[in-house]
Amino acid sequence: MRIGQGYDVHAFGDGDHIMLGGVRVPHDRGVVAHSDGDVVIHALCDALLGALALGDIGQHFPPSDERWRDADSRQFLRHCQVLIAERGYKLGNADVTVVCERPKVGPHAQAMREALAADLGVELDAISVKATTSEQLGFTGRREGIAAMAMCLLVSA
Numbered sequence: 001m002r003i004g005q006g007y008d009v010h011a012f013g014d015g016d017h018i019m020l021g022g023v024r025v026p027h028d029r030g031v032v033a034h035s036d037g038d039v040v041i042h043a044l045c046d047a048l049l050g051a052l053a054l055g056d057i058g059q060h061f062p063p064s065d066e067r068w069r070d071a072d073s074r075q076f077l078r079h080c081q082v083l084i085a086e087r088g089y090k091l092g093n094a095d096v097t098v099v100c101e102r103p104k105v106g107p108h109a110q111a112m113r114e115a116l117a118a119d120l121g122v123e124l125d126a127i128s129v130k131a132t133t134s135e136q137l138g139f140t141g142r143r144e145g146i147a148a149m150a151m152c153l154l155v156s157a
């Protein structure tokens, strides 16, 4: 078994939606990012790469590379799934926490779980997505940005 953890932050910017866990979530802001800025997927990718001791998302998909401009982050996740399978592992389970005041994540959590489970080739009960505010404290509390944390366990395939 191998354990991994990941963390990601993106600042809010102009826009009318954000991508979270592969789901388009309506919001009064967008995020500032090179890719689509999906903090859930970025944190989860870092957890998966960490479990494999294969560096981090920025090493696999450099922000300096124009191929990843506005990229759909689900392709990053599917790449991680290939790396996991190549090494004889599968995802046991993953647990993600989103930190923001708004948007409300709960109404979208099921759709996110379905998207993440599909990309990682696991059953729905292997993926947890939950959320919390930071009680109006710090950059998330001031609604300047959004953060996500992820943990995962890889098991032998």
Ligand SMILES: Nc1ccn([C@@H]2O[C@H](COP(=O)(O)O)[C@@H](O)[C@H]2O)c(=O)n1
Binding pocket: 099, 100, 101, 102, 103, 104, 105, 106, 107, 131, 132, 133, 134, 135
């Ligand atoms: N962006 C968010 C934040 C929170 N939730 C849900 O609300 C519950 C209460 O949050 P507190 O930070 O006040 O404890 C939390 O447990 C989530 O169920 C959410 O959906 N989206």
Ligand SMILES: C[C@@]1(CO)OP(=O)(O)OP(=O)(O)OC[C@H]1O
Binding pocket: 008, 009, 032, 033, 034, 035, 036, 037, 038, 042, 057, 058, 059, 060, 061, 062, 063, 064, 065, 068
């Ligand atoms: C995802 C990548 C892709 O270039 O860029 P960003 O969308 O800016 O996101 P970040 O969380 O900073 O991770 C780094 C990059 O891999």
